[in-house]
Amino acid sequence: MLDDTPIRTVFGEPITWALLVRRFRHSKNRWLAARQLMRHLVRAVLARGLGISRPFRGVGREIWVQVVMAVNYPLGWLRSPHQIVERWEAPDRPLSEKVVLFVHFDANGRVIPATREFLQSLCAAGLSVVFVTNSEHILDEDKAFLRNHCSAILIRHNIGYDFGAWRDALDTLQLPRPQTRAIYMVNDSVYGPFGDLGSVLAGVDFKRADLWGLTESWQHQYHLQSFFLACGEGAIRSRAWRRFWRSVRPVPCKDWIIRHCEIGFTSALSRGGIRPAALFPQSALLDEAEIERLEAVLKDGQAQHGANERLQAQATHAHRILRSARLGKQDLNPSIDLWRQLLCAGYPFVKRELLLANPSKVTDVFDWESVVSHRLHADPQPLAAQIRLSLGDRLPVVWNSPTDEPYYAKVEQD
Secondary structure (H helix, E strand, O other), rough: OOOOOOEEOOOOOOHHHHHHHHHHHHOOOOHHHHHHHHHHHHHHHHHHOOOOOOOHHHHHHHHHHHHHHHHHHHHHOOOOOOEEEEEEEEEEOOOOOOOEEEEEOOOOOOOOOHHHHHHHHHHHOOOEEEEEEEOOEEEEEEHHHHHHHHOOOEOOOOOOHHHHHHHHHHHHHHOOOOOOOOOEEEOOOOOOOOOOOHHHHHOOOOOOOOOEEEEEEEOOOEOOOOOOEEEHHHHHHHHHHHHHHOOOOOOHHHHHHHHHHHHHHHHHHHEEEEEEEOOOOHHHHOHHHHHHHHHHHHHHHHHHHOOOOHHHHHHHHHHHHHHHHHHHHOOOOHHHHHHHHHHOOOOOEHHHHHOOOOOOOOOOOOHHHHHHHHOOOOOOEEEHHHHHHHHHHHHHHOOOOOOOHHHHHHHOOO
């Protein structure tokens, strides 16, 4: 009897021994089919070997990370946390009760159209925007735009990453001020919002929790993802808040920033009695109905035997999510791996990293335009056109576009 247990190959494609044998039996070219069978056998053996060694590799990486952080930590005390080279404040637009510290970086000093739209949405939501850039300079035409929309502009050296920029802004502007009721910490690592941001922010209720994030993650340990954080009075007036920001140093180590700042921020405030919450919790994204939908997608993809590239890609990613959910591993990055579930829940953003690089090889990302259009009733085409121009020939690889997608037809016509 043939075994229908899925084989997890190193290339991420779930396949079964039964399917491999059926392909061999029904193939007109037995030699080619035999080569494919042997190739998948080698992949399965290699994947099993990697699975056995994975715990040891994980321990080795953790030791290396700890060594790198220990070496770089003293360097954070050799540089000042204050790196601002230019400061501007609007004389007719003082900071209101709700302040956004928006951290930006562009190597060329530009404020791209997507970032401009994000800033305008924040202003329309009734928030005072402080634009903090790590770019060291801003082009004059972009600076003129910022002065028309922002309450303050802080240009600084590219030192300390996002949390270094937030600490610098807090110290420079002496926040929180007596009238400050909330501080939003936001960066430009997402595209959007696709739709009304104000309706999303209406869900932030500081009576229920003092610290809000759009998404939450259990990678390493529980934390709110730091690209969009809303901190109420209970948080910004607390001793835990002051203690945490005093501990933020411009350590030249991204792992230290992630561990101590991004992950550590939630845990540090939680230990101080601050209640965290997410607007789009992972339990709501992967509820029973969504698990059933993913199982149906996986079943349909397996039934196609690879004939439908689009469905196969969706099934591959569904298998990845289901595997994590069933094992209770909590190893997913919601803003990347659960992009579809987030958009369907009304989340108005897409991670820039997902569309520009897709480092974790999310196989169904080519669908993002359709989901934004149908679920959020927004027009993704202007942004999609900019990204296509930026990626060029790398687009099919980054977006994992099926070969029957319009992109390929356009290339063939050219």
